[in-house]
Amino acid sequence: MRIEYHRTLIADQVRNEAFFAALKAAIVPGKSVVADIGAGTGLLGLMASKLGAKEVFLFETAEVAGVAAAVLKANKAKRCHLIPCHSTEFQDRLAVDIIISETLGNYALEENIIATLADARQRFLKPGGTVIPDHIIQYVAPVVTSRIDADLRAWDRVGHELDLSVAQTMSLNNAYVRALQPAEILDGCRSAMIWDEVDLTTETKSKRRGEAEWRLPRPAKIYGFATWWKVELVPGIGFSTGPLSPRTHWEQLYFPLSAPMDADASDLISVDLRSSSSEEAGTHLAWTAIHKNAGGKVLARQAHDLDKGYLP
Structure with missing residues (x-):
């Protein structure tokens, strides 16, 4: 138990x-x-x-x-x-x-x-x-420090001329429960954007999809994305699991990138998040990140899917 x-x-x-x-x-x-x-x-x-x-x-x-x-x-x-x-x-x-x-x-x-x-x-x-509760709001923000990314790349540091890249790819197609500090997130969490809102008082779908986009105010290396949520229990009463809020037993989720995105000032970084949850199939998560230059030209696109990181 x-x-x-x-x-x-x-x-x-x-x-x-x-x-x-x-x-x-x-x-x-x-x-x-x-x-x-x-x-x-x-x-x-x-x-x-x-x-x-x-x-x-x-x-x-x-x-x-x-x-x-x-x-x-x-x-x-x-x-x-x-x-x-x-x-x-x-x-x-x-x-x-x-x-x-x-x-x-x-x-x-x-x-x-x-x-x-x-x-x-x-x-x-x-x-x-x-x-x-009656409402849930889900937030996302870019992570700009390498702490978690470095941990996830242990497969690449084994050495001895061994290729563990298959396992490395699986690690980068998982979401991780981590406690992040505000300083690890773009603009100290001020960059956080709403990607999904759920009204639990009315009919709504268990499949969720949302996106967010940031125009960077200065050069930054994006290693992944952090998500968290805020719940309204009844009007005027609720709490958040975000890095700036009083700590709860819940932590944030970290969504990795297969390669960090090295962006210049005014570049655009976007993420598309998808999820579905059911008693029968569990929870499925997928995320796609896109890096564009200031003029809108796509420089990199990375698609990740929890199914690719799942080991039965």
Whole structure:
């Protein structure tokens, strides 16, 4: 059982306090019925109960459901009902005022939050009910230092006249969870651009695509791209996983380039990002970077795909 993973969630005070504040803003004591989807050890469900929810239904399909059951019992949470299955598998009638789900990953959508909340919203949520979280904004920015790039090129440094370039190529077709410093990102993160926005309160696609482009204010070598996200739980309450924000257990994602792009002032650097997530196929990521000169002539184009870096 990945109890250590759940400990990192409980230790994340930025996360915990934001979700507590969102529940407090949404719950009408004695009236609100709450569904906690992906309940883990039961923290958010217990928060909802302590804040006065009339009833709380906690969905959890992993082994940690047994821990959640014991936690609920230890807290004498009589208004909390643990349902040991995925919410999409639950066929009984359920009508709730609030759906809450902390199924967010380092790549925000990797735990299939879009499809999960769409199903719950359609089948469980009362008209006018609240979905927590309600919006996700995804950011991207160029990385201008070689720290991570150098680590990924270890294959090229083996020596002994050995060619490990096949493995090197695979390494550069992966995305990496890393904590980046603002100084490692173009203009200290001021260059960050939105590449995707997800509204979880309405119908939206699990397949995402977006792009961003930068005209460089000065010469720079681009080694890859960093992405992160900002979540709005309810209006006015949320948090970010970006390098300039208070640190959470989530970190940024680093998308490598097969070769750094050495750009002059006024050159254009762009990236096109694509993703798809599903319970059956997992998460697929692909990214294409283009370097143009100041006049718009393409100098380099690099296409990367997680499938090319995957080792079964």
